[in-house]
Amino acid sequence: MPDLTAPVLPAGTFSGAPQPTVPAAGGLLLRPFTPGDAPAVHAVFQDPAMHRWHLRSAGSQEEVAGWIAQWHAAWEADREAQWAVTEDDGAGRLVGRVALREVRLADGAAEVAYWTVPDARGRGVAARATAALARWALRETGFHRLELLHAVANEASCRVAARTGFVLEGTKRRSGLHADGWHDMHLHARVAGD
Template sequence: MPDLTAPVLPAHAFSRAPQPTVPTGDGLLLRPFRTGDAPAVHAVFQDPVMHRWHLRSAGSEEEVTGWMAQWHAAWAADREAHWAVTEDGGAGRLLGRVALREVRLADGAAEVAYWTAPEARGRRVAARATAALARWALEETGFHRLELLHAVANEASCRVAARTGFALEGTKRRSGLHADGWHDMHLHARLRGD
């Protein structure tokens, strides 16, 4: 059965080119992950804040290296896009990660995800990186809608969403299963043109 509308983004919108680096314009750089980032990512995932708000744990650097291989394969399959956040130039220490998950090219939609290293918190790293990612996805790549979900109790993530133009659209009741049980989740979104 033919579709009544054309896809918002073409198939292979990611995989037709190498994953780009994206400068934030204020001293940070989003770049593809490298195998050498595994020790830093593993260290971040030992942080209790990560255990509270994220669903994964990292048992070893080898496990993290496997994640990175999956992230690179996800780019090649147009499913996800993960960037390391570093100081501009890309050689600096890992400050965090931003990603597009749940990518639906035909709908022009994806979910934004992020985390920051403990030593980078309080410097608006997540907000600066998320703003750059949203600009790349909406303005340069042509996505129509980006969603951002976080536990209602995660006030820091709510501030990131607000600072980066993601409007609060509602609460998804008990929709996020964390280590301590079910959490209500805020749903924020940003549209092209917002």
């Protein structure tokens, strides 16, 4: 049965080219993860705040190296895109991560996710990286809709969403299972033209 509409983005939108490096405001750079990032990512996942708001734990640097390999494979499969957020100062210290998950190219939609290293929190890193990612996805790549979900209790994530133009659309009741149980989740979104 033929579709009545054409795909918003074609297959190969990611895999048809190398993952780009994207500049962000305030001296940040979004770049593809490398195997050399495994120790820093592993260290971040030892932080108790990561255990509170994220669903994964990292048992070893080798496990994280496996994640990085999976992230590269996901780009090649047009499923997701993960960027290391680094300081663009020559040293390139990892200060966070920003990603497009749950990518649906035909619908032109994806979910934005992010985290920051403990000593980068409160400096606007997540907001600057998210703004750069949204610009790349909506304006440069042609996505139509980006969603951002966070636990209602995660007020810092709510502030990031608001500062980066993600409109609060509602609350998904008891839809996020975290280590401490079910959480209501805020659903924010940006669409092309916002």
